[in-house]
Amino acid sequence: MLQSIENYMNKLTKTSDGTYPLINPHTREKITEIPECTNEQMEAAIAKSEQAFQQMKVLSSAERSDILFKTSQLIEDKKEDFANTITLESGKPITFSQGEVDRTIQTLKFAAIEARKLEGESIRMDAAPNGAGRDAYTIFQPIGVVGAITPFNFPLNLVIHKVGPALAVGNTIIVKPAEKTPLSSILLANVLQEAGLPENAYQVITGDGPRLGKVLIDHPAVKKITFTGSPQVGKLIKSQAGLKKVTLELGSNSALYIDKSVESKIEEIANKAVVGAFSYNGQVCISTQRIYVHETVSKSFIEHFKIATEALKYGDPNDPSTDMSGLIDEKTQKRILEWIDEAVQDGATLITGGEKEENGVKPTILANVSTHSKVSCQEVFGPVVIINTVKNGEEALEAMNDSEFGLNAGVFTYDLPQGFHFAHELEVGQVLVNDLPTLRFDHMPYGGLKSSGYGYEGVKYAMREMVHRKFISMNYTF
The missing domain is CATH 3.40.309.10 (Aldehyde Dehydrogenase; Chain A, domain 2)
Known part of the structure; x- marks a missing residue:
C-alpha cells in the first residue's frame, strides 16, 4: 500500500475507536485495517474545516483554479497508483479503474475551468417603478463547510464530483467515504496537499456511515450535505438536514x-x-x-x-x-x-x-x-x-x-x-x-426525479448548489 495512505490512516488511528478490516471484494482477503473514527474526531475535523475556510474563501478564483488543475496533473502522473488502489479496494477490473482515473482528471479540469467562470448577473432596477438611479448585480459567495458522503462503486470520481465543485467556489469539504472503499479518497488527500490546497480544506474521516454522517447532518457549522447512495438513506438525510443545503444522488433502474x-x-x-x-x-x-x-x-x-x-x-x-x-x-x-x-x-x-x-x-x-x-x-x-x-x-x-x-x-x-x-x-x-x-x-447536468435524487451534480451545476447568491444594489443618486 502506498505510504501516503498509511501515514494518513496512522494519524486517524491515534484517536480512533479501534479499526475494522478492509476486505478485497474479489478475493475476500483482508487488505488492511481502517480507523473507526469517533464522533469527536468528526467534530474536530469540522472545527478544522471551519478554520481552513477562512483561507479558502479569500483565495482568488485563479488560485483555486490553479490548485485544481495542478491536482489533475498530479493524478495523471500517478495514474497507475490511483487505478491500482481503486481495483484493490473495489474489485473493479483494472481497465474500468483506469477509465475512472481518466474521468477524475477530466472532472478536475472542468472544475478548474468553471472556478474562473462563476459569475452573477447585472439587473436593470429601472424596470420597476421608482427603481431608476441604481446599479445592481449579483455575486456568488462560498457557504463554508461541506459534508460529503460517498459510495463504494466510484471511490475516486464520485468523490471528485463533490470535492472539485466545493473547492472551486472556495468552500472546504469533509469526505465520509464508503466503509468498503476509503483508500482512494485518502490517496487524494496527499495529492491535493501537494497541489497547494490549504491544510484541512479537504479531510477524510473513515468509519461507520450512519453514525458519522449524523454528526455532519446535525452540526451547525456544516452548511451543505452532498450524498450519493440509496434512496432510503437519502430520504432520511433530507428529513434530518433542516435548513442545510442538500444534494442527493440516489438509485435508479435505468x-x-x-x-x-x-x-x-x-x-x-x-x-x-x-x-x-x-x-x-x-x-x-x-x-x-x-x-x-x-x-x-x-x-x-x-x-x-x-x-x-x-x-x-x-x-x-x-x-x-x-x-x-x-x-x-x-x-x-x-x-x-x-x-x-x-x-x-x-x-x-x-x-x-x-x-x-x-x-x-x-x-x-x-x-x-x-x-x-x-x-x-x-x-x-x-x-x-x-x-x-x-x-x-x-x-x-x-x-x-x-x-x-x-x-x-x-x-x-x-x-x-x-x-x-x-x-x-x-x-x-x-x-x-x-x-x-x-x-x-462529467460536465453535463446530472440529477434525478422521483426517488432518484434531489438537486444536481455535474461540475458547473454542483457549484451553483454550493454557494450563496448575494444581491447588491448601488443607489448612485443618493
Missing part, C-alpha cells in the same frame, strides 16, 4: 427502448447495451437494467445480446482482459441470486446466467419479466438485465415510466418525432437519444 426503425443497427446496439448492463458487474447507478425492444427486432436483439454477454470473461480484476469480477460483498451476491430466483418463479425466462461464479454472479439475462419482480421494479445494482418485448413505442414509454426512479433513460430510434416524444415524456432527469442510459459525461 430503462432503454430499442425501436424497429434501428433494425440495421441491432447487433451494434446489442453490443453497446451489454457494456451498459454489465460494466463493473452492474454496480453502477445508471446501469442499463431494463430493456424494452420492439417485437419486430426483439428476437434478433436477444440473440446478439446473449452472444456478447456469454463472451464476457470473469477473472482477476488486475488482468486487463477481465470483464467481470467479484461483487462488493457476499451479502450482495446472495441478494442478487435471490432476486433472480424470484423473477423466474414469477414467470420470467432465464436466457443466460443466474448462477454464482466464485465471488460474483454470472451476467444474467431475464426475458418477459413481471413488473412486480424486484429485478424490474427495484435497483439490482448487479449483473442482471431484463429484456421485455413490446408492441410499439407507446407501450415501451408507459413501461419505462412505471418506476419509482427517474435518473437516466435511453432510446434508440431513427424516427425523429418518436425521439422527441420520448425526450419530452420520459420521467427522468436525463434522456439519451441514440445512446445508452449508462452514458454520463
